[in-house]
Amino acid sequence: MIGAIEAGGTKFVCAVGEKATDLRDRIVIPTRQPKETMAEVIAYFKKHEPLEAIGIASFGPIEVDKTSDYYGYITTTPKAGWENYDLLSPLKDAFPGTELAFDTDVNGAALGEYTHGAGQDVRSVLYLTVGTGVGGGFVSDGEIRNGYGHPEMGHILVTRRSDDNYKSRCPYHSHCLEGLAAGPTVAGRLGKSSHEIDASHPVFEAIADYLGQALVSYTVTLRPERIVIGGGLMKVPGLLDKVCQAFEKDLNGYLPIPKDYITSPALGDDAGITGAFLLGQEALLKE
């Protein structure tokens, strides 16, 4: 049996199973303070011992360098109580014989979609989530591609539209993708949630424009064979089509694009927990 944790800023999803495609039990734990939350996580997995491995796909930024003293930490998050939090140690202490694997939620989702979702038939998947924040993960030939730390794709720079004077939500960048196109920018611009409107609303001209620009820049840099876009904002009906149109307009035929290039997650909201399971399974295989 392998355990999986999708650690998010709002909720922790925990699951156990023998196969990624057949998670036999799961629980959802609201994200409160680390001690409380992790006590519930540990209590859940204790009921399912023995576990050969636990894979964790976490919100970030996190430390993914195994040679670092801070490996397994959530680092500079603005989420109160979780800054510089050592998420791996309580699990290590509670499950001493269990292999642990730790990576970002979006890298996990990219691995999930690559292995069992919308990227099963291709060699590389860029997974992008557009929700409270914007983040991306890249899997190529079965491997998560981190570098000097994990990608921070939400902070790619885009050109602000001349008709958009919305103040960036990113405290660092006046015109990065997350600052101008994350879910909360819709409510920020309109004073109402994106659930109340559809993609024909003018605000989505801007959102789709920024996403289209970013997808061109990711494309020329990484050359993924497929791009999977999930996250809460992408559930707005019609938005994915608008993003595809903006991408095509900006790329302007410069490169041959693989078929079914930009798509929704086939695993839906299960991309992350599936990926977390796969992280655990991989750690076990490497061991």
Added chain:
Amino acid sequence: MIGAIEAGGTKFVCAVGEKATDLRDRIVIPTRQPKETMAEVIAYFKKHEPLEAIGIASFGPIEVDKTSDYYGYITTTPKAGWENYDLLSPLKDAFPGTELAFDTDVNGAALGEYTHGAGQDVRSVLYLTVGTGVGGGFVSDGEIRNGYGHPEMGHILVTRRSDDNYKSRCPYHSHCLEGLAAGPTVAGRLGKSSHEIDASHPVFEAIADYLGQALVSYTVTLRPERIVIGGGLMKVPGLLDKVCQAFEKDLNGYLPIPKDYITSPALGDDAGITGAFLLGQEALLKE
């Protein structure tokens, strides 16, 4: 003995040697029509037979997918006579027992700098050339990172400055890096070559701004441990410093940046031919 070809739009550099750091003989052949040029290339290597391998680092776009019928082709280049040219076949025919390896000039340069140049002490190198065109290659853990084709990093999108109304040199994109910051944009803007001016000239405010933006976007996408920037335009004294300043301003402290992050090629103009040799050597080792 291994052969190396750096195939450029202006010249082909060919060399032979036993070690990448000790290329014992080389020749420079002006790039004319393919038949003429390749006849000289083949004649050169014939003098140095037997060769165990020949590595080719070529201008592009090229086909790098070994499963494609067009592997070894230069594809959609605007260079007259070289469009859809099968560069590998004449070499295969002339040297039937010799391993051949084929990748882009910038991937070659990235591999050269990673192995023997400015990236010897790090795990990943992004190599960017800013010359007649702009192109990039990425090597991580010793491996060239191509995807669905090789990167086309010169076409990353940047935000045009409000004081810059220069028409993009890129026929596809009104505000990609190559269109606004390649070497010929200097002469295009000023009517004189960049050799006559230094980095204090106002035109380099714009060039450095665009390069800084692009380096931020590459950084958040790839997380390289080092960025090496070469190419003719980067020989303008003081320009690299300006690019570093623009990068820091745009990144705005969001990420921890590795030491000596942005630098010039340690191999200088030999990055490409060194990389070509290494491509040949790797092909031999894999065989």
